[in-house]
Each structure stands twice: as structure tokens, then as C-alpha cells.
Amino acid sequence: MPITDARAINYATTTIRPLCERIRRLKVEIDQAVNRWFIDQAALFPNDSGATLSDRAGSPTNSVITGADVTNVVTQLMALQTLLNGGGVAAVIEKPCINPL
Numbered sequence: 001m002p003i004t005d006a007r008a009i010n011y012a013t014t015t016i017r018p019l020c021e022r023i024r025r026l027k028v029e030i031d032q033a034v035n036r037w038f039i040d041q042a043a044l045f046p047n048d049s050g051a052t053l054s055d056r057a058g059s060p061t062n063s064v065i066t067g068a069d070v071t072n073v074v075t076q077l078m079a080l081q082t083l084l085n086g087g088g089v090a091a092v093i094e095k096p097c098i099n100p101l
């Protein structure tokens with residue numbers, strides 16, 4: 001039986017589909033970031049809270065981050081990657097997507 005309620009259609013088209021598009025794109029970006037980390041970036045960031053990144057740190061738009069901060073973020077990206085690569089998860093997220101990557 002088709003779902004014809006305008007509220008349901010609106011929710012699916014304005015919330016679910018766009019969110020799945022963003023999650024699918026985020027998965028690609030996470031995969032790229034993790035791959036790059038292991039290819040050529042990990043050695044550049046000591047897992048040390050005293051090693052700060054020199055990138056205008058402390059300005060109104062940039063907080064001071066350390067090698068440990070970057071390493072911790074990559075660790076969390078790998079956890080998200082594991083979740084998104086879990087059995088059937090990608091297929092569930094991809095099904096509502098309309099646009100090609």
C-alpha cells in the first residue's frame with residue numbers, strides 16, 4: 001500500500017533522503033581521510049599533547065590543536081568507518097539516495 005500522507009512524503013524527501021546523501025558523502029570523506037592518514041600523514045603527527053599545530057592557532061576561528069588531538073580524531077574516524085562499513089549499513093544509507101556520488 002503506498003504512503004500518500006503529505007507529512008510522511010515531506011519528511012522522507014526533506015529529511016531522510018538529504019541526510020542519507022550527506023552520510024554517504026561523509027563515508028567517502030572518512031575513508032579518504034583514514035587512507036591518507038596511513039599512507040603519509042600518521043608520522044607527521046606525534047601522539048603528544050605538547051606538540052601543537054602551527055596554523056594561526058588561537059585566532060577567533062582556529063583553536064589550538066595538538067598531535068594528540070589529530071590522532072584522537074583519526075581514531076574516532078576509524079570507529080565511524082567501522083560502523084558505516086558494518087553488515088548492510090551502507091546499503092541502508094544508500095537506498096534513499098537519489099544523486100550519484
